Amino acid sequence: MRHPAAPMVIAVLLGLLGVLMLWGKWRGDGHHEGNPHPDDVPKKSDVLEEVENGDEA
Structure with missing residues (x-):
């Protein structure tokens, strides 16, 4: 039987x-x-180019 307070x-x-x-x-x-x-x-290729070129901040 369901508890009376359930609803x-x-x-x-x-x-x-x-x-x-x-x-x-x-x-x-x-x-x-x-x-x-x-x-x-940004595109992944652009980010990888920046890292390879040392342009990373």
């Missing part, structure tokens, strides 16, 4: 999940933890 616990957890998702949408600071866009990353 309430599930409802509270789902509500908290919804609030956190909405907070993330509203906050929207533009910061993204993930891989950078390919256009923002």
Whole structure:
């Protein structure tokens, strides 16, 4: 037999999940933890040429 509080616990957890998702949408600071866009990353061959030529800072 299911515990009588189980539906309430599930409802509270789902509500908290919804609030956190909405907070993330509203906050929207533009910061993204993930891989950078390919256009923002230099080509590997360019980086290797800089290292070989000693142009590395």
